[in-house]
Amino acid sequence: MVVKIGAQSLALLVALTFVNGQYTATYDPNNLPGTTEQGQTGTNACGTGNNQTSQCQNLYVNSAEDFCLWGPPDPNSSVGTVEEIVVAYCTTPGRGTRLFPAGTLISAHFLETPDYIQVTGTGQLTNINIAAGDSGGELDPHGADGFGNPHGGLVFSNVWSGKTGLGQQIHEWTNFMSDTEYCIRVCKDGPNAAAFCQHIYDIQGCHFNIPGDYDAGFDDCKGDNVIPMGLYPQPDGSTSTYVNGANPTPAPQPPAATSSCTPLTSSVIYNGAPAATGSASGSGSVTTAPSGTRSAGGGTTSSPRSTSSSSPNGAAGFHGAPLSLLLSLLAVTISIGFVF
Ligand SMILES: *[C@@H]1O[C@H](CO)[C@@H](O)[C@H](O)[C@H]1NC(C)=O
Numbered sequence: 001m002v003v004k005i006g007a008q009s010l011a012l013l014v015a016l017t018f019v020n021g022q023y024t025a026t027y028d029p030n031n032l033p034g035t036t037e038q039g040q041t042g043t044n045a046c047g048t049g050n051n052q053t054s055q056c057q058n059l060y061v062n063s064a065e066d067f068c069l070w071g072p073p074d075p076n077s078s079v080g081t082v083e084e085i086v087v088a089y090c091t092t093p094g095r096g097t098r099l100f101p102a103g104t105l106i107s108a109h110f111l112e113t114p115d116y117i118q119v120t121g122t123g124q125l126t127n128i129n130i131a132a133g134d135s136g137g138e139l140d141p142h143g144a145d146g147f148g149n150p151h152g153g154l155v156f157s158n159v160w161s162g163k164t165g166l167g168q169q170i171h172e173w174t175n176f177m178s179d180t181e182y183c184i185r186v187c188k189d190g191p192n193a194a195a196f197c198q199h200i201y202d203i204q205g206c207h208f209n210i211p212g213d214y215d216a217g218f219d220d221c222k223g224d225n226v227i228p229m230g231l232y233p234q235p236d237g238s239t240s241t242y243v244n245g246a247n248p249t250p251a252p253q254p255p256a257a258t259s260s261c262t263p264l265t266s267s268v269i270y271n272g273a274p275a276a277t278g279s280a281s282g283s284g285s286v287t288t289a290p291s292g293t294r295s296a297g298g299g300t301t302s303s304p305r306s307t308s309s310s311s312p313n314g315a316a317g318f319h320g321a322p323l324s325l326l327l328s329l330l331a332v333t334i335s336i337g338f339v340f
């Protein structure tokens with residue numbers, strides 16, 4: 001089933017989380033409290049050290065050599081079952097997080113567009129406690145219980161605030177992790193953020209949600225926005241919206257054109273390991289997912305993420321919502337007369 005609604009109505013709908021230009025809470029990365037949400041197992045007051053037992057739940061996404069991903073706190077974990085308690089693994093020391101062990105990141109492609117930043121790539125992500133063979137899960141700030149996955153997880157970037165220091169909190173983000181592939185998108189605060197960081201397609205994986213470069217290499221690129229995940233422009237000017245469960249799943253949107261890509265010359269993100277190009281050298285056990293055959297957080301029809309249906313991560317009433325509910329939501333949205 002594909003629902004056809006006007007692009008304007010859709011914009012009204014997705015803007016609901018951004019009310020009067022303000023988010024409900026904004027934290028200063030230089031002055032964080034111990035915790036920020038109920039039921040939080042880790043901490044946001046992480047100090048300036050580093051260790052591999054840290055429970056820090058602050059993510060920083062600034063460039064291909066300075067970013068973090070969510071990973072399980074304990075070894076051999078399925079992302080879907082620990083999504084409420086994942087912790088931060090980072091390239092960059094000094095922020096109280098865990099670090100990616102040497103050789104974890106096999107590729108990393110940072111992309112900055114007008115409305116979002118993202119990092120896409122592959123890795124030996126069993127190094128950050130993801131069980132071998134785990135097809136993965138999705139993390140976002142809108143858990144089924146109204147809290148984020150992880151509870152209390154905060155994301156910061158300096159990309160829109162001068163590109164130095166810890167930057168500012170960014171409120172909309174989505175991250176897919178499997179044992180071999182990852183993708184994270186962080187959306188510039190504003191009325192477009194919820195659409196570009198839509199989080200309801202949580203079993204569709206990286207390529208559907210975050211089109212980008214998953215091939216070998218490490219670089220920083222600029223590029224255009226891709227139309228938000230799940231939206232398909234029609235010849236008549238309307239926009240079709242993919243609804244979870246619809247069959248067949250439409251093809252992922254192609255990645256946008258990139259420009260001014262700068263390959264990383266520093267080896268800092270490898271934590272001392274030799275730069276791998278596609279497959280890690282010196283280890284017969286590394287298995288790199290061939291691009292396009294498997295996608296973090298789902299992607300294979302034969303092995304959907306087992307917990308996905310129990311963790312909608314969705315805006316209330318939207319995930320898997322029947323058409324009538326979706327349309328009445330739209331009607332409500334429009335009758336509120338939301339303006340921005
Ligand atoms: C990981 O956990 C699974 C079951 O949860 C178990 O069968 C497997 O042996 C474990 N692997 C390692 C390396 O501990």
Ligand SMILES: *[C@@H]1O[C@H](CO)[C@@H](O)[C@H](O)[C@H]1NC(C)=O
Pocket residue numbers: 045046047048049050051053054055056095096097
């Ligand atoms: C690990 O790092 C966390 C966060 O900075 C800190 O609270 C904890 O005390 C550290 N643990 C050790 C054993 O150093």
